[in-house]
Amino acid sequence: MKSKITLKELAKLLNVSVSTVSKALHDSPEISPKTAERVKELASLHNYKPNPVAVNLKKSKTGTIGVVIPNISNSFFARVLSGMEAEAQKHGQQVITYISNESLEREKQICDMLTSGFVDGVLIAVSEETQKKQIYDHLFGLLDYDIPVVIYDRINLGLPADKIGVDDEKSFYDATKFFKAKGLEKIGLASAIHHVGIGQLRIKGYEKALQKDDSSFMATSTKPDDLKRKIKILITEEKVEALLCTDFESAIMATRVAYEEKINIPKDLKLIGYISKDIAEFLTPSLSYIEQHPQELGSxxxxxxxxxIEGKYQSGKFEEEIIATTLVHLESTRF
Structure with a gap:
């Protein structure tokens, strides 16, 4: 028996992307009415239907939530997962966890497994490689099987799904303003995640807080040795008075460079990092950090x-929740 047409085959016939077809079939406001009509007409003509096995399985709830974590080296995600599991238990649900290791290919494999219909919904923090290459067809594939998806933490993406994250841009805007209010003029920024959405938002907040006459001092690189070299230039040659670090790697690198160059923190250099409380409090000196409230985010x-899942949200309209961060001052920002 000849199989029914697939999503990919529809996209090929229409000369559009798989994501465009999926969005059109799900009444996404991103797709023009003309394109949506064209997609639906062809889908109807070819009797297109999502995988029947997955559809049948979705008629009854499994009580299982799929969670995709990008990496396990960052304790932030462990704390997010803790919040997810605690809340899921209240609803009588269990959580199945997958790790993408920041890999697009692994993320695709995970999404393929999740379309088999054994989960009621999916929570995903999109991998760095996926964001860098901007390939999201596998995520639209989940929607094509009517699997509810919530994107968490890394939400600066143009995907038609519910999202929850923190106020990345405002956090660095406020941190930069804090240093300016203290009279500091040379405020720098270091980042190993400048190429992904959350990193870009934090940099945007920093730049927005700087006024026209202020100079920006930035060290950005995904290569540890190169990042260390650039941070050293900021600290020893540019002599920045304060440094904002967008991520764990740049924060640890900055403290290391300061130690090696005998730069006194906080006397000669003030430092704020996006780093977990567990680590920040045990550094010497302790590192002021931006608390993202990961358990609350997960819950x-x-x-x-x-x-x-319960149909409390309107179809085609997506929720976005932003959790306010808190700047926690420890020894590295003492004046």
Missing amino acids: NAINILNNR
């Missing part, structure tokens, strides 16, 4: 997903 992500 709220489960609630958003359950609201979508």
